[in-house]
Amino acid sequence: MKLLGEHLLDEEHVMIRETARRFAETEIKPNAMQWEEAGSYPRELHRIAADTGLLGVGFPEELGGAGGGALHLVMCVEGLMRGGSTGVTVGLGTHQIALPPLLHIGSREQQQRFIPAVLRGEKLAALAVTEPGAGSDVAGTRTRARRDGDHYVVEGEKLYISGGTRADELMTLVRTGDDPHGGLTFLLIPRASEGVQVSAPLRKTGWWASDTAEIRFDQVRVPVERRIGPEGAAFLALMRNFQMERISLAAYGVATAAIALEEAMRWSRERRAFGRPLTGFQVTRHRIADMATTVESARVFTLTVAAALDRGEYRVREVSMAKNIAARAAVEVTHEAVQLFGGLGYMRETLVERLSRDARLLPIGGGTEEIMKEIIARELDLRGASR
Ligand SMILES: Cc1cc2nc3c(=O)[nH]c(=O)nc-3n(C[C@H](O)[C@H](O)[C@H](O)COP(=O)(O)OP(=O)(O)OC[C@H]3O[C@@H](n4cnc5c(N)ncnc54)[C@H](O)[C@@H]3O)c2cc1C
Structure with missing residues (x-):
């Protein structure tokens, strides 16, 4: 399904998404179930991801990075999530929240000593x-x-x-x-x-x-x-960190919801009850229409905010909004997808079951839904909101 928001992307963004998607489909997807059940994936995967340039997204080229900003990161997450494992995507991306303090307040010597080895996948x-x-x-x-x-x-x-x-x-x-x-x-x-x-x-x-x-x-x-x-100096560096972390968590939310929607549509066409496919019931069609509306809205909002960040705009309020909108989208759409799968949606073999569990963290991690609302209220200059 071609989603709204593509006009915000240039060739490089699309290329990153395609590279990430190819990597995810060949290296993650065939193993996703096994790695999820094992609670781990091979450390070697970091080196393989590094070879494709994906670990370097958002880091300067002189430190071994691939350059790029928020939209590049959003596209990277969107592509990697096609592997069907939020856990692996998160695991491959912990340096995206760990290294930025080095970029923002670290010395040149520290940057050169620590960053390139991580971007080569040699260190975590x-x-x-x-x-x-x-x-x-x-x-x-x-x-x-x-x-x-x-x-x-x-x-x-x-x-x-x-x-x-x-x-x-x-x-x-x-x-x-x-x-x-x-x-x-x-x-x-x-x-x-x-x-x-x-x-x-x-x-x-x-x-x-x-x-x-x-x-x-x-x-x-x-x-x-x-x-x-x-x-x-850490507090200010951490606040800068949060902007990228939160827009990337919004990307996780959008990707989670989009994949759950696709799965729900495929299943609703296939599964028959009372002599017709599930899509033969108006309640199913309306449920899917609502899910699609939620996905498209969350995606357009997230991409728009990421593009504004890349233009250097101050968008703390909108980043917090994007995180909340996308996290909610993921929780709601995966909930509906599980419902459409019926009993099968409660079984570990289905992707929607995994996505529905993975989505639950999004309104909690990287700043909770309530803290995002506090930030939005403060940025709206509501009396007493920051106290
Ligand atoms: C799977 C997972 C991975 C994580 N990864 C990392 C990581 O890599 N590094 C790291 O440092 N942390 C990590 N975290 C921590 C995560 O960022 C925190 O869990 C999150 O910030 C919330 O903090 P807390 O759990 O202490 O909840 P609390 O801060 O105790 O919040 C509990 C509840 O109170 C609410 N609350 C708190 N303050 C207010 C307020 N002022 N107004 C209204 N409501 C409020 C919250 O919204 C929440 O609903 C991870 C967490 C999980 C579960």
């Missing part, structure tokens, strides 16, 4: 921000880094870290000062450091092929040269 990187007591409220970060000569000594705990069980480098938010926001700093901590204790992958509702970890830092000594930017 994860972002460690959330803590047991601090999710939405980043200013509540408790993991402490105490200066001791030319090292920091890190003590604390991180939770729900995507890729955390096998990432080589952990972009870790730590507290170096008491100011709620101004006391936050990024340290790039090797997972192999003494005192880093990583849990077994956490058992989740969806995103099975992506590992999610709890990580404890017990008196971990980190050389000062692994501090990214000056002390206290």
Whole structure:
């Protein structure tokens, strides 16, 4: 189905989507079921993805990247999701949230030391921000880094870290000062450091092929040269990070809903009940019409916001809206798709069953639906909204 919004794309965007789709159909799709059930995929997949240039999307060419901005990233997600595994797509993309602080506040030397190896698929990187007591409220970060000569000594705990069980480098938010926001700093901590204790992958509702970890830092000594930017610079870097993370999560939502819609249409034409295909019932046709309307609206909005970001516009309000619209679209459309599949939609063998579980994270991860609304309200300058 040709969806609205293609006019926002140039040849390069389309090429990235096609490359990602080809990679997904040959490398992910045939294995998706097995990797999802195993809760993991081969690390080697990062090297194969790197060879196609997909890991480098959004990173400068001089650091081994492929260049491009938000729309390139959205197209990359759209293509990769055709593999049928949100977990693998997320796993291949953890560096997209882990490395940007290096780009924004890291030194040239740090960028060259750490970024190219990840974009070649040789090393994996994860972002460690959330803590047991601090999710939405980043200013509540408790993991402490105490200066001791030319090292920091890190003590604390991180939770729900995507890729955390096998990432080589952990972009870790730590507290170096008491100011709620101004006391936050990024340290790039090797997972192999003494005192880093990583849990077994956490058992989740969806995103099975992506590992999610709890990580404890017990008196971990980190050389000062692994501090990214000056002390206290992390909060602003993280806010910049969030814009790209949220528009890419919107892309996950759009792709999830679009695939669920296609599956539902195929099935509704095939499946017969009471002597006719499901599409023979008006209730089915209307349900699918609503699903298609939701998908198209979410996609056009997401692509429009991504294009505005690429023009350098300030679109914090619209990024938050896009994330909410697309996350809702994914939850609603997958719910309807499962309903159309009947009992089969509740079986692990169907893609809609997996997508419906995967979709549930979208209104939670990367800033919850409620936090997005707080941001929208603040950007609308509503009295008291930011308090
Ligand atoms: C599968 C998975 C992968 C993840 N990957 C990563 C990762 O790679 N790195 C990382 O750092 N984190 C990661 N996270 C963490 C994720 O970003 C957080 O779960 C999310 O930000 C919400 O934080 P929380 O879970 O602590 O919920 P809380 O902040 O405790 O929120 C609980 C509820 O309270 C609501 N709430 C909180 N504050 C307000 C408010 N001011 N107004 C109204 N309602 C409010 C929330 O909206 C939510 O409904 C991941 C989480 C999951 C589940």
